Amino acid sequence: MRDNLVKHLLLSCASLSIVFLAGITVTLFKEGLPIFKEVSVFKFLFGRYWYPTYDPPDFGILPLILGSLWVTLGALFVAVPLGVGSAMYISELAHPKLREILKPTVELLASVPSVVYGFFGMVFLGPLVQRLFDLPVGLTCFTASIILGMMALPTVASIAEDAISAVPRELREASYALGAMKWETITKVVVPAASSGIIAAVILGFGRAVGETMTVLMVAGGAAVIPRSVFQPVRTMTATIAAEMGEAPMGSDHYHALFGIALVLFFITLGFNLLADKIIKG
Amino acid sequence: MRRFKQFVGFVVLKTSVVVGVLFLFSLIVVIALNGARVLSPGFLLEFPREGMTEGGIFPAIVGTFLLSLGAVGFALPLGVLGAIYLREYAGGGRLVRIIRTGINTLSGVPSVVFGLFGLAVFVKLFGFGVSVLSGSLTLGVLILPVIIRATEEAIEGVPREFREASYALGATKWQTVKGVVLPAALPGILTGAILGVGRAAGETAPILFTAATFYTRHLPGSPFDEVMALPYHIYALMTEGTEPEHQVPIAYGTALVLLLLVLAVNFIAIVIRYRARRARKW
Amino acid sequence: MVREKIVVKDLNLWFGENHVLKGINISIPEKAVTAVMGPSGCGKSSFLRCLNRMNDLIDTARVTGKVLIDGRNIYDDAVDVSLLRRRVGMVFQRPNPFPKSVFDNVAYGLRIHGVRNKGELRERVEEALKDANLWDEVKDRLFGSALELSGGQQQRLCIARALAVRPEIILLDEPASALDPISTAKLEELIEKLKEDYTIVIVTHNIQQAARISDYAAFLMLGELIEFGRTQEIFTAPKDKRTESYLTGRFG
Ligand SMILES: Nc1ncnc2c1ncn2[C@@H]1O[C@H](COP(=O)(O)OP(=O)(O)O)[C@@H](O)[C@H]1O
Numbered sequence: 025m026r027d028n029l030v031k032h033l034l035l036s037c038a039s040l041s042i043v044f045l046a047g048i049t050v051t052l053f054k055e056g057l058p059i060f061k062e063v064s065v066f067k068f069l070f071g072r073y074w075y076p077t078y079d080p081p082d083f084g085i086l087p088l089i090l091g092s093l094w095v096t097l098g099a100l101f102v103a104v105p106l107g108v109g110s111a112m113y114i115s116e117l118a119h120p121k122l123r124e125i126l127k128p129t130v131e132l133l134a135s136v137p138s139v140v141y142g143f144f145g146m147v148f149l150g151p152l153v154q155r156l157f158d159l160p161v162g163l164t165c166f167t168a169s170i171i172l173g174m175m176a177l178p179t180v181a182s183i184a185e186d187a188i189s190a191v192p193r194e195l196r197e198a199s200y201a202l203g204a205m206k207w208e209t210i211t212k213v214v215v216p217a218a219s220s221g222i223i224a225a226v227i228l229g230f231g232r233a234v235g236e237t238m239t240v241l242m243v244a245g246g247a248a249v250i251p252r253s254v255f256q257p258v259r260t261m262t263a264t265i266a267a268e269m270g271e272a273p274m275g276s277d278h279y280h281a282l283f284g285i286a287l288v289l290f291f292i293t294l295g296f297n298l299l300a301d302k303i304i305k306g
Numbered sequence: 307m308r309r310f311k312q313f314v315g316f317v318v319l320k321t322s323v324v325v326g327v328l329f330l331f332s333l334i335v336v337i338a339l340n341g342a343r344v345l346s347p348g349f350l351l352e353f354p355r356e357g358m359t360e361g362g363i364f365p366a367i368v369g370t371f372l373l374s375l376g377a378v379g380f381a382l383p384l385g386v387l388g389a390i391y392l393r394e395y396a397g398g399g400r401l402v403r404i405i406r407t408g409i410n411t412l413s414g415v416p417s418v419v420f421g422l423f424g425l426a427v428f429v430k431l432f433g434f435g436v437s438v439l440s441g442s443l444t445l446g447v448l449i450l451p452v453i454i455r456a457t458e459e460a461i462e463g464v465p466r467e468f469r470e471a472s473y474a475l476g477a478t479k480w481q482t483v484k485g486v487v488l489p490a491a492l493p494g495i496l497t498g499a500i501l502g503v504g505r506a507a508g509e510t511a512p513i514l515f516t517a518a519t520f521y522t523r524h525l526p527g528s529p530f531d532e533v534m535a536l537p538y539h540i541y542a543l544m545t546e547g548t549e550p551e552h553q554v555p556i557a558y559g560t561a562l563v564l565l566l567l568v569l570a571v572n573f574i575a576i577v578i579r580y581r582a583r584r585a586r587k588w
Numbered sequence: 589m590v591r592e593k594i595v596v597k598d599l600n601l602w603f604g605e606n607h608v609l610k611g612i613n614i615s616i617p618e619k620a621v622t623a624v625m626g627p628s629g630c631g632k633s634s635f636l637r638c639l640n641r642m643n644d645l646i647d648t649a650r651v652t653g654k655v656l657i658d659g660r661n662i663y664d665d666a667v668d669v670s671l672l673r674r675r676v677g678m679v680f681q682r683p684n685p686f687p688k689s690v691f692d693n694v695a696y697g698l699r700i701h702g703v704r705n706k707g708e709l710r711e712r713v714e715e716a717l718k719d720a721n722l723w724d725e726v727k728d729r730l731f732g733s734a735l736e737l738s739g740g741q742q743q744r745l746c747i748a749r750a751l752a753v754r755p756e757i758i759l760l761d762e763p764a765s766a767l768d769p770i771s772t773a774k775l776e777e778l779i780e781k782l783k784e785d786y787t788i789v790i791v792t793h794n795i796q797q798a799a800r801i802s803d804y805a806a807f808l809m810l811g812e813l814i815e816f817g818r819t820q821e822i823f824t825a826p827k828d829k830r831t832e833s834y835l836t837g838r839f840g
C-alpha cells in the first residue's frame with residue numbers, strides 16, 4: 025500500500041524529463057508558429073535576407089541556417105580527426121598510466137564553459153587568425169570552427185573511445201595471429217568493427233556543435249549574410265536567438281520569428297540525437 | 307615499409323592528442339596569466355564601479371553561486387527520485403524506454419532553447435519575471451539529465467548482494483532502497499550533484515533572458531530579483547560598453563575566476579569518485 | 589517423534605523455461621540441522637530460496653506446490669512476505685555485510701521491523717552478536733566498518749544480523765565456501781550451538797561438513813530429491829545408487 029504510493033511518486037519524478045521535453049516542444053510551437061502567419065514556411069526557411077527590424081521586415085533564415093551549417097561542418101573538420109585520433113591513441117596506444125591522466129583531461133576539456141571558449145577565441149585565437157591570414161577581421165567562420173571543434177572534441181573522443189574499447193580482444197588477437205602489425209590491426213580490424221560507434225560519435229558531435237551558442241555568438245563575427253568564404257564573419261541560428269531575443273518586444277513578429285528559429289534548431293538537434301541513438305543501439 | 311607506415315600512423319595519432327592537450331593548456335595559460343594581473347581580494351569582494359571599468363565582481367560571484375545552488379536544489383531531489391524509479395522499480399517496459407529516450411533527448415537540447423523555454427514558461431507564464439528563481443529553474447531543467455545519469459550509474463554499482471541481504475531480513479523495497487541502496491550510492495550521487503553545480507555555473511545562454519543582468523548595485527534581496535552572473539558578465543564585458551581597454555582586463559579576471567571555479571568543482575567530483583572507488587571493498 | 593517445522597509438498601520451480609526443481613517433497617524437522625547436498629547447479633540454492641520466497645525477486649521465477657511452515661502455506665496470498673522473511677533468516681554464500689558499522693548491520697533488521705528504542709537496540713544487538721560467537725571479537729569496534737572484519741567474522745556477523753530479528757528458521761547457503769579452515773571450524777561450532785534454538789537448513793557441497801554437522805541430509809540431483817533421511821543412515825547405508833556414487837566421490 026505504502027510501497028505503491030512511493031512507486032507512483034517515483035514514477036512521476038522519472039516522468040518529469042518527458043514533461044519538460046513536452047513543455048519545451050509546446051512552448052516552441054506556441055510561440056514559433058505565429059510567425060508563419062506573416063511569412064510562409066518556405067520563405068522563412070529559404071528566404072535569403074534576415075532583416076527583422078526593417079520596415080517591412082525580412083524573415084528569411086537561410087543565411088542563419090547556412091551559417092550554422094558552415095561553422096558546424098568546420099568544427100567537425102577539426103573535431104572528427106582529432107577526436108577519433110585521440111580515442112584511438114587513448115584506447116590502443118597509451119600506457120595505462122597515461123590513459124588515467126588523459127581521460128580526465130578530456131573530461132576537463134568538456135567542462136570548460138562555452139563562454140570561456142568564446143572569450144579565448146575573442147582575445148587570443150581571433151587576433152592570431154587575423155595576423156596569420158592577414159584578414160580585415162579575426163572573428164570569422166574559420167575561427168569559430170576551430171573553437172567549436174575543440175569544444176566538440178571531448179564528445180567525439182569519449183564516444184569513439186567507448187566504441188573502440190568495446191571491440192572484443194579475440195578480434196585483435198585473430199589479427200595478430202595472422203601476423204598483422206599493431207597499426208594494421210587498428211586500421212583494418214578495430215576501427216571497422218567500431219565504425220558504427222564512431223559514426224554515432226560524429227553525429228552527436230554535430231548535434232553538440234550546431235546547438236552551441238555562446239562561442240559562436242562571440243567568435244563567429246555575427247554577419248547575417250550568406251557566407252562566401254570561410255574567412256568571413258557568419259551568424260548562426262543560435263547566435264541570432266541569443267543576440268536578438270533581448271531586444272525583440274514580447275509578442276512581436278520578431279519575437280515569434282526567433283522562436284521559429286528555435287523550432288528549426290530543436291528539430292535538427294532532435295533528429296541528429298535520435299539518429300545517433302539508433303546507430304549506437306544498432 | 308609496413309613499419310614506416312605504422313610509425314607515421316602512430317605519430318599522427320599522438321599528434322591529435324597533443325593538439326587537444328596543447329589547446330586546453332594554452333587556454334588555461336592565457337587566461338591565467340592575464341587574469342592573475344587583476345585578481346585580488348578587492349576584485350573578488352567589491353562591487354563594480356565606474357560603469358564596469360573598475361572595481362570587482364562580487365555580485366556576479368554571488369549570483370552564480372545562487373543560480374547554481376538553486377538549480378541543483380531543484381534538480382537533485384527530482385533527478386535522484388526519478389533515477390531510483392528507473393533502476394529499482396521499473397521493469398523493462400515501453401514506458402521506461404520512452405522515459406529514457408526523453409532524458410537523452412533533453413540532454414541534447416541546445417542550451418539557448420532552454421533559455422527560450424525558461425523565458426516563455428518561468429518568466430512569462432508563471433510570472434516569476436527575470437529573476438534568480440526563473441534562472442535556477444531553467445538551469446535545473448538543463449542539468450536534470452546529468453543528475454539522473456549520475457544517480458543511475460551510482461545505483462547500478464550497488465551489488466545485488468546488499469539488496470538480497472536486506473530483503474532476506476524482511477525489508478520492503480522502499481526500506482531496502484532507503485536503508486541500503488542509497489547510502490551505498492551516495493558518493494556517486496554527490497559526484498553527480500557537484501558536476502551539476504559546475505555545469506550550471508558555466509552556462510550562459512539559459513540565463514540570458516531568464517535571470518542575468520549586466521549591472522546591479524545590490525545583491526538580490528529575494529528570489530524574484532535579477533542577478534549578475536560570472537558567465538554573463540564575461541559576455542557583457544566583451545560585447546557591451548565603450549571602453550574595451552578597461553573592460554577586457556576585468557573580463558580576463560572574471561574568466562579566470564569562472565574557470566577556476568568550474569575546474570575546481572570538476573576536480574572535486576573526480577576526487578570523490580576516485581576515493582569512493584578505492585574505499586569500497588565490495 | 590520429531591516435530592516437522594517445514595513441510596514441502598510437490599514443489600516445482602521454473603526459471604523461464606528451465607525446470608529447476610521437480611516435484612520436491614520433504615519434511616524438515618524442528619531444531620535440527622538439515623543439510624542439502626548435491627552437485628553444483630542441481631538446484632540447492634534455488635530450493636533454499638523457495639523457503640523464504642527470495643525467488644519472488646526474480647522476474648522469471650514461477651513456483652507451484654506448497655511450503656508449509658508450522659502448517660501454513662507460505663505461498664498463500666494472505667502471507668506477508670516481510671513477516672515470513674523475519675521468521676526465516678538467511679545467510680548467503682559470500683559474506684555480504686552492508687557497508688555500514690558492525691552495530692548498524694545487526695540493527696538493520698530490527699529497525700526495519702520497527703524497533704526504535706536505543707536501549708532495546710543495544711541490548712538486542714549485543715545479544716545477537718553473543719549468540720553468533722562474535723561479541724568478544726567486535727565489542728570494542730562496534731562502530732567501525734563491518735567491511736574491515738575478516739571473512740569469517742563477516743560471515744558470523746551476517747548470522748548475527750539474521751539472529752537479531754529472532755527468526756525460527758535459519759537458511760545457510762554454503763556459508764563456509766569462502767572461508768579458511770579455522771573460520772570454518774568456528775562457524776561449524778556456532779551452527780552446532782544454534783540448533784538448540786533454531787531449525788537450520790544448510791546447503792553444502794562439502795560432504796565431510798554435512799557429515800560433521802547435520803542430523804538430517806537431503807540429496808538433490810538435476811532438480812530432483814533423490815534421498816532424504818538421517819545423516820547417519822544416508823552416509824552409512826544410502827538407499828539410492830546415485831547417492832552412494834556422490835558420497836564416494838564418483839561425481840559432483
Ligand atoms: N536467477 C536465476 N535466473 C535463471 N536461472 C537461474 C537463476 N538462478 C539459478 N538458475 C538456474 O537454476 C539452476 C539451479 O541453480 P542453483 O539453485 O543455483 O544450483 P546450486 O545452488 O545447486 O548450485 C541452474 O541451472 C541455474 O542456471
Ligand SMILES: [Mg+2]
Binds near residue numbers: 632633634
Ligand atoms: Mg548455489
